[in-house]
Amino acid sequence: MTFNYSQEISNDYEKLLENEKRYDVIIYAGEDKNLKEIYAHSLVLCTRSQYFCAAFSNEWVKKKNGKFIFKKPNISPELFKIILRFIYCGKIDLTNLQGSEILKLLIAVDELNIQTLITCIQEYLIKNREEFLQQNLIEILQTVYQHEPFTYLLNYCLDNIKIIFDSDKFINLEAPLLEFLSKQDDLNLDEIEILDNLLKWGLARNPLISQDITRLNDEEIITIKKTLQNFIPLIGLYHLSLENLLCPLKKLLPKNLVNNFFKFIGFQHFAIFASWIDKKETLYYDVESMPYNFKLIYRSNIDDDTAEAFHKKCDNKGPTMMILKMRDSEQIIGGYNPLEWDSSGKKSTTDSFIFSFKDRTDLQTAQVGYSNGDPYSIACHPNIFGYNDLYCCDHGWVVSNPFSYPMLDGMPRGRLNIYGYEIFQVLENSKGKKFFDSLKI
Numbered sequence: 001m002t003f004n005y006s007q008e009i010s011n012d013y014e015k016l017l018e019n020e021k022r023y024d025v026i027i028y029a030g031e032d033k034n035l036k037e038i039y040a041h042s043l044v045l046c047t048r049s050q051y052f053c054a055a056f057s058n059e060w061v062k063k064k065n066g067k068f069i070f071k072k073p074n075i076s077p078e079l080f081k082i083i084l085r086f087i088y089c090g091k092i093d094l095t096n097l098q099g100s101e102i103l104k105l106l107i108a109v110d111e112l113n114i115q116t117l118i119t120c121i122q123e124y125l126i127k128n129r130e131e132f133l134q135q136n137l138i139e140i141l142q143t144v145y146q147h148e149p150f151t152y153l154l155n156y157c158l159d160n161i162k163i164i165f166d167s168d169k170f171i172n173l174e175a176p177l178l179e180f181l182s183k184q185d186d187l188n189l190d191e192i193e194i195l196d197n198l199l200k201w202g203l204a205r206n207p208l209i210s211q212d213i214t215r216l217n218d219e220e221i222i223t224i225k226k227t228l229q230n231f232i233p234l235i236g237l238y239h240l241s242l243e244n245l246l247c248p249l250k251k252l253l254p255k256n257l258v259n260n261f262f263k264f265i266g267f268q269h270f271a272i273f274a275s276w277i278d279k280k281e282t283l284y285y286d287v288e289s290m291p292y293n294f295k296l297i298y299r300s301n302i303d304d305d306t307a308e309a310f311h312k313k314c315d316n317k318g319p320t321m322m323i324l325k326m327r328d329s330e331q332i333i334g335g336y337n338p339l340e341w342d343s344s345g346k347k348s349t350t351d352s353f354i355f356s357f358k359d360r361t362d363l364q365t366a367q368v369g370y371s372n373g374d375p376y377s378i379a380c381h382p383n384i385f386g387y388n389d390l391y392c393c394d395h396g397w398v399v400s401n402p403f404s405y406p407m408l409d410g411m412p413r414g415r416l417n418i419y420g421y422e423i424f425q426v427l428e429n430s431k432g433k434k435f436f437d438s439l440k441i
Contacts, residue, residue, distance in 0.1 A: 010089040016041070017088040024067055029080040031073035038080055042068055048087045051113045075108045083109060086117060094124055099132030103143060110147050122152035134160070138169040145177050161187050165197045171204035175230070182231045202227040265323065265332065268363055270294050273321055276353055276368050277336060277426065291429045294321060298423040307381075307392075310423075314341045319426040324397060325419040326412070330359045333399075333411060334421070335385040337378050347378040354385050358410040369406040376404045397421070 023039035030036055045052035055061050055070075062069045072080060082105060086092045094102055102125060109117040125133060133140060133156065141157040141164060144150035157164065161181070164170060173181075178201060181187070182194065202224050203211050209220040216224065267287040274290035275281070285291070297320070298313040314320060320341065323334040338351040350373040358365040371377040376387040384391035386404030391397070397416040 010091070013044070014085065014089040014091070016044075017084060025070065026067050027070040027072060027080060029072050029075050029077040034076060035073075036077035038077060038084065040084060044088060049112065049114065075111075076104070079105050079108050083112065083114065083117075086114070092117065092120070094121070094128075099125070099129045099136070102129065103140065106150070107143070107147065110149055115149070118149050119152070122150060126152060126156055134163070137164050138167050138172065142173070142177060145180065158184065158187070162189060165189060165193065170197055171201050173201065179230055198228055198231050199224075265360060269332075269357070269360070272363065272366055273336070273355075276355065277319075277338070277351075279351075279370075281368060293427045293429055294424040295427060296422060297425045299420065300422070301420040305420075310392075311341065311343055311380075314423050316340055316342055317425045321424045321426055322421060323424070324416070324421040327417045327419045330357075330361055331410070331412070332357045332360045333390070335390055336426075337385075339378055341380050343380050345380060346375050347380070348373055348375050349377045352377050352385065354390050354405045354408070354411075356408045356411045365410070367408045367410070369402075369408050371404050372406075374404050 017040070020039040023041055025040040025042050025045060027038040027040060028035060029038055042052075042056055046056050047053075056068070075083075079101070082092060094105075097105065102121060106118065106121045106125075109121065133153075137157060137160055140153060144153040144157065161184075164181075178198075182198070187194070203209070205227050206220075206223055209223060210216055270292075271285045271287045271290050273294070274292045275284040277292065278285075297317060298310060303309050303313060318340050319336070319338045321334065321336050323332055325332050333354070333356045335354040336352055338349055339347050350371055352371045353368050355366065355368045357363070358367075371386065374387070376384075378385065379391075386402075388398070388400040389402055389405045390399050397418055399411060399413050399416060401413075
């Protein structure tokens with residue numbers, strides 16, 4: 001029979017910490033008027049903490065009169081005592097600490113490499129101090145960004161990214177953190193909303209120039225362009241092609257971005273795509289009433305043009321629209337996958353389609369063909385429409401003889417010479433928000 005008296009042992013170690021007998025470690029915690037001496041035992045510290053074990057083993061702590069001397073001016077005595085109590089007896093009580101003190105404690109345990117507490121404290125903050133987190137999201141994001149192990153809090157911030165972007169303190173974010181946010185693929189924000197906030201941030205960084213983007217002179221445009229040059233290519237702007245709507249912004253974008261994005265496809269193309277999704281082949285939605293939003297998630301010209309990169313960006317995203325731009329031509333072709341890409345093989349559906357605009361500037365050249373529902377409607381290795389009707393292989397994109405989809409007039413055959421292709425996640429507009437509304441600044 002086995003008996004367990006771990007609680008008794010824990011209590012005895014707590015008494016050892018409190019009575020301060022036979023200590024051989026002096027820790028100077030805090031600084032100035034808040035400086036205090038805390039006594040501890042090297043054997044306990046070395047046994048329970050990798051940080052202290054490394055310190056004693058490498059002899060990078062000073063020793064005076066037989067005592068090891070640690071100096072931690074950045075950790076308050078109160079917080080250090082909480083940490084030592086955990087090291088000695090495995091106990092920690094956060095209930096009487098303010099949210100800001102708990103955050104400081106988290107930073108301290110990260111410095112001391114106490115992994116158990118790093119996870120514990122993050123979970124406690126999320127479950128028990130949400131009001132503090134909501135009121136200080138910007139400050140918390142800035143803190144967790146600098147500490148790689150704070151993944152729980154980082155994910156919490158990203159889940160509340162709209163609050164961060166809407167905050168008046170957004171303009172105070174440092175450039176590396178803003179670049180990190182701009183690179184995230186799963187931010188639940190419209191691209192134009194991200195762009196709008198980037199502009200506010202850029203203007204705040206240059207307070208001496210006009211804060212009205214419509215009144216920027218050429219010199220001020222160059223200034224803002226330099227400020228934002230690392231961020232603009234990171235967000236999707238392919239569907240913003242009405243130059244009159246974004247005329248002030250167009251001057252701020254890199255020339256190659258303007259040439260490639262603003263003359264690619266327009267609002268009306270997306271309205272037609274939305275109509276085809278709902279099988280309205282003639283009476284199309286108008287831009288303001290269409291029930292879908294299209295979120296750019298992959299672009300071959302900027303993301304790696306590989307099957308691995310495609311599936312990393314596009315798998316498990318639900319319905320998607322694929323658009324290929326032919327080189328040296330005004331033609332665009334593509335297809336709609338109403339299911340999802342997931343590398344699982346063949347799928348049958350009658351809702352998928354392929355399409356062609358022989359001249360993308362002439363909407364009358366639009367053609368669409370729906371799957372006949374055979375087992376080859378969609379294949380996910382890497383991306384195939386039909387029994388090789390339209391597919392991607394190691395040598396590029398190919399259109400073969402029609403099998404699962406009808407033949408479209410003017411659809412090119414054989415190996416395609418494309419400029420690039422993009423994948424848009426198709427999101428139902430369940431909240432009644434109009435596509436056009438999301439593009440207003």
